[in-house]
Amino acid sequence: MGAGRANGNRYLRAGDSGTEGKENGMKVAFYNHTSVVSGAEISLLLTAKHLKQATPIVFAPAGELLERAAVLGIEVSPIASYRAKLSSNPLRIAKDIIGMFGAGLRFALAIRNSGVDLVHANSLRAGIIAALFRWLHRRPVIWHVRDIPPAGVIGRGIQRLAARRVEAILNISKAVMDKFDHRILGSKLHLVPNGVELPRDDEPAAESRSREHIRLQLDTPADAKAIAIIGQIAPWKRQEDAIRAAGELVAQGHDVYLWVVGEAKFREENVRYGHSLVRLAEELGLSGRVRFAGFRQDVSAICRAADALLLCSDNEPFGRVLIEAMSHSLPVAATNAGGVPEIVEDGISGLLYPVGDVKALATCVTRLLTDKPLRERLVTTAKRRVGSQFTIQSTAERVEAVYGTIYRPDRLRNAELRERNSYES
Structure with a gap:
């Protein structure tokens, strides 16, 4: 199902809903791996709501997150649900890998068909899938890291993936950002604290x-x-x-x-x-x-x-x-x-x-x-x-400032050609 807005129990295509891009035409896919709403999802919705330059489209499994996004007038695109569980069982691990591949494949194809310019992954799990399948969707990937990153072998693997396949990493605190290796990721790391809507005067x-x-x-x-x-x-x-x-x-x-x-x-x-x-x-x-x-x-x-x-x-x-x-x-x-x-x-x-x-x-x-x-x-x-x-306006401004360092249509087209050649060679 293509990108659209939720209306009642159905999703409308963006063209039918009258959705128009903003002045510079930049479209950003906010990718969330779950439909369950917690603090990270609330932050996603508020950030998307307050963007002034970019047009957000929320990609997530059907459920509460997309319903809330639609109420805010944000374009949505339902995607397949995927959730792995930590296990030492080889059969379980194999099943999870197959499940991740299928979910990543469907997500990447949805991104390619959506016309978005950037992928903004709202969690490490979503970010890993977006980065691993960049060869297919061919869009710059931004990670928004809202948890303390893992250490050890898994943590090192995540950082190596980020070094190769991620344009920018947004960190909600210095405590999060300091867990990344600044020697290899320093120029990609950005501090973007969460923000709130201030109470109205009334x-x-x-x-x-x-x-x-x-x-x-x-x-x-x-x-x-x-x-x-x-x-x-x-x-x-x-x-x-x-x-x-x-x-x-x-x-x-x-x-x-x-x-x-x-x-x-x-x-x-x-x-x-x-x-x-x-x-x-x-x-x-x-x-x-x-x-x-x-x-x-x-x-x-x-x-x-x-x-x-x-x-x-x-x-x-x-x-x-x-x-x-x-x-x-x-x-x-x-x-x-x-x-x-x-x-x-x-x-x-x-x-x-x-x-x-x-x-x-x-x-x-x-x-x-x-x-x-x-x-x-x-x-x-x-x-x-x-x-x-800590206002949401400040958060949105910082996010769009990072977008601005990445979203340059001519440069993106050249980068896509280079990336395609690197995969095909």
Whole structure:
């Protein structure tokens, strides 16, 4: 099926929908290997929405991602789904290789027939497929790396592939970028932090209504303190630390409720971990104070209704929920690891604590909830910081600046001829 826009339950061809390219005619394929929406997919949608020079087309398996893209008026192209699982079973490995080849072949043919000029891969998995099948689609490939890259043999193989078949690598944080070998990839590496849409000026008028509505939904008293941890349910996100910290606060006499917002996605171990969190809350006698809210799209409303946001991850590549919270004047306490310190300056725009230190986390939360001057100073600085460094407009501008170094029609045609000759010789 060709590129088009989703309308109801069907996809329309771009020509039928009235889609027109932007001034310079550049078309960019945003390639995502999954239809499941998480932080990376939200960042993709926001970036595509705010491009000013390029026309985006989202290539992904049919599902929620394409549906959301269509609602935003972004052109879409459904492609075959492919998902491999790590295994030591030779038959499983062979099956996955065949599956990857088939998915890559279909993707490359779709790209060749779409008229796009660049391929913007939204994950390492998508980037590997786009790079491996460049011989067929013959389009420049950009990787948008949103996770900490693997080390060891696999990591070295990925970097060698990037050196040969990738034009640019966009990194959401220095923590991510520093995992690449700058000696061989230095000129291809670009720092492009995630961005958010800043709250509108008229949002504060609805804040009290939103706060009341969310608290009713989550069965939380209006006068209680609510702390939230938002993100996919996974062991490396360490939601158990938030539950244990809530237990510490309740034991100290604080009237605190914890909202665990997120869903266990992608792996069976995440589902098992989600079940273990429910058991932990029961074991600590917190079933009446921990609310498992599941996946929610209204993160802004959650931020307006809560009193503090927690991020407890082992090694968060960036932490877009932090900038979402900070933009809504919600104070944050987060782990001092990964890309988090690039966002939160300890004691200036939020509070940081060592990974896994539940008592330190509980102390941070207590300070945020009880020290009003500190809270007001932190949220004022944090909101200003997001407005100056982490807007989606800034992200889109940086992305298009990289496009501009690659998209030169005459140069691309010459490069394509050279690449074709190199494969045929």
